[in-house]
Amino acid sequence: MKPITVEFTAKSGDVEFTEESVTLQNLQELFDFVAPGGGCEAIPSEVEEIKMVFLRPEHANVSNPVADLPIVLELGMVVLIGPLAEVVQASEQILDKAGRGELSQSFLTVIGAGA
Numbered sequence: 001m002k003p004i005t006v007e008f009t010a011k012s013g014d015v016e017f018t019e020e021s022v023t024l025q026n027l028q029e030l031f032d033f034v035a036p037g038g039g040c041e042a043i044p045s046e047v048e049e050i051k052m053v054f055l056r057p058e059h060a061n062v063s064n065p066v067a068d069l070p071i072v073l074e075l076g077m078v079v080l081i082g083p084l085a086e087v088v089q090a091s092e093q094i095l096d097k098a099g100r101g102e103l104s105q106s107f108l109t110v111i112g113a114g115a
Contacts, residue, residue: 004030004090007051008043016049027090031097034107041106047077050110054082054090061085076112 004024009016024030030052034040043050061067067085074080075094080087097103098113108114 003055005051005053005055006030007053008047009049009051027093030090031093031102034103035097036102036104038104040104043106043110050078052078052080052082052090054080054086056083057086077110 004027005021006024007021024033032038056068067083069084070082071084071087072079072081073087073091075091080090094103094111098108105114
């Protein structure tokens with residue numbers, strides 16, 4: 001898996017600006033961040049959208065080109081952008097980790113699953 005760029009954006013009227021951009025090397029780093037105590041709780045309340053951009057693989061998937069199709073998946077204020085296979089893998093892990101209680105309440109809230 002390629003690195004994941006995570007952008008925290010906010011809006012002021014019609015103007016959108018990036019608060020911060022972080023590059024994570026793999027999904028494990030992402031899930032370490034959104035786990036309880038992992039730092040996700042420190043996201044400022046001004047942030048209105050979190051974009052997770054998954055990069056295309058170096059080599060095209062010639063046996064299954066559908067895997068490389070670009071998609072956008074929105075979970076609350078979190079937007080996952082990238083190749084279908086990468087976004088599906090991340091979303092399956094989000095679902096699994098949510099069921100196991102391995103995601104912080106803050107992250108569950110921003111994806112629209114929190115209390």
